[in-house]
Amino acid sequence: MTWLVTGGAGYIGAHVVRRLQADGYPVVVLDDLSTGDPGRVPDDVPLVEAAVTDRRAVGRVLREHRVGGVVHLAARKSPAESVARPNWYHRENVGGVAALLDAMSGAGVRRLVFSSSAAVYGVPAGSVVNERTPAAPINPYGRTKLAGERLIRTAGGADGLSWLALRYFNVVGAAAPRLADRVPANLVPIVFAALAAGVPVTVTGADYPTRDGTGVRDYVHVLDVADAHAAAVRRLCTGPPTARVLNVGTGRGYSVLDVLSRIGAVTARPVPYRIGPRRPGDPPEVIADPTLIGRQLGWRAAYDLTDMVASAWLAWSTPPVPATPG
Numbered sequence: 001m002t003w004l005v006t007g008g009a010g011y012i013g014a015h016v017v018r019r020l021q022a023d024g025y026p027v028v029v030l031d032d033l034s035t036g037d038p039g040r041v042p043d044d045v046p047l048v049e050a051a052v053t054d055r056r057a058v059g060r061v062l063r064e065h066r067v068g069g070v071v072h073l074a075a076r077k078s079p080a081e082s083v084a085r086p087n088w089y090h091r092e093n094v095g096g097v098a099a100l101l102d103a104m105s106g107a108g109v110r111r112l113v114f115s116s117s118a119a120v121y122g123v124p125a126g127s128v129v130n131e132r133t134p135a136a137p138i139n140p141y142g143r144t145k146l147a148g149e150r151l152i153r154t155a156g157g158a159d160g161l162s163w164l165a166l167r168y169f170n171v172v173g174a175a176a177p178r179l180a181d182r183v184p185a186n187l188v189p190i191v192f193a194a195l196a197a198g199v200p201v202t203v204t205g206a207d208y209p210t211r212d213g214t215g216v217r218d219y220v221h222v223l224d225v226a227d228a229h230a231a232a233v234r235r236l237c238t239g240p241p242t243a244r245v246l247n248v249g250t251g252r253g254y255s256v257l258d259v260l261s262r263i264g265a266v267t268a269r270p271v272p273y274r275i276g277p278r279r280p281g282d283p284p285e286v287i288a289d290p291t292l293i294g295r296q297l298g299w300r301a302a303y304d305l306t307d308m309v310a311s312a313w314l315a316w317s318t319p320p321v322p323a324t325p326g
Helices: 011-022 055-064 079-084 086-107 140-159 187-197 222-238 256-267 291-297 305-317
Strands: 002-006 027-031 047-049 067-072 111-117 162-168 170-172 201-204 216-221 243-248 253-255 273-276 285-288
Touching: 002 011, 002 055, 011 027, 011 067, 011 222, 027 055, 055 067, 055 086, 067 086, 067 222, 079 086, 079 140, 086 140, 111 140, 111 222, 140 162, 140 243, 162 222, 170 222, 170 305, 187 201, 187 256, 187 305, 201 256, 216 222, 216 305, 222 243, 222 291, 243 291, 253 256, 253 285, 256 305
Parallel strands: 002 027, 002 067, 027 047, 067 111, 111 162, 162 243, 170 216, 201 273, 216 285
Antiparallel strands: 216 253
16 A cells, blocks of 8 residues: 655655555655755655645645655744744644545545654643543644644545544654754754854753753654554554544653753763743643553664664764665
């Protein structure tokens, strides 16, 4: 069965493509390449340059490649950018889900893995969140992810869709230099960029009610995230129809200072930092409860924070091999 991976030229998507290939699934990638890198897509994987909001283009790919299921990762993903451009985020993320579902319905494709986010939880009352924790996103990005889940649930009821939405937490690491996350938008690449520039990292808040005053988050290796997608694909291929949201995390939290310390140990370069103000809406501590995904898919995280940082640093500090023309 062929699987379409939207956003398959992106950081997480490229790892998912390789994981599905390793399991023997034929894969086709659809990516508008606005942030994706075509060099991340294996030579033997067809790459269609198109936006997921283009229903006709998606429909052609589904029919021409005889796609049996979709892993949908294509989306805008910056909370800060979403605050500045909320309408655009709604058009891109929610509109992308709507167009995809319409194209899938027309092509008779009934299996979907949706890339969701822990951003749907917003500022939870407790530090550990499970799938029953109320979803109350605090920024447009999180709200578009929750809206996407709800659209999928509605389509599932109307079209007999079998689907799994994976709410993953803070993704770190890389399998190879070409696949590295080189955009300094998340903590680890931000620290790497600061080390390269010789400037201190700004820690946003050190007065939270946590063990060292800095925010605590659940970090998960990108290879574990790719494995979770592969487990979801296997479940949709072999099990009865399903409709679930599942957390993808380790169940363990690390503070910002924990991460800086681990980066310093891995790189042998102490990380200078300064304390800045809190970011509005940042919760003190958010950790995944991964019990349900373990029970439903037999998945659990295999890598720890040192593995994540070491693989990310190796990939970041190694120049990627240029893609071969043609």
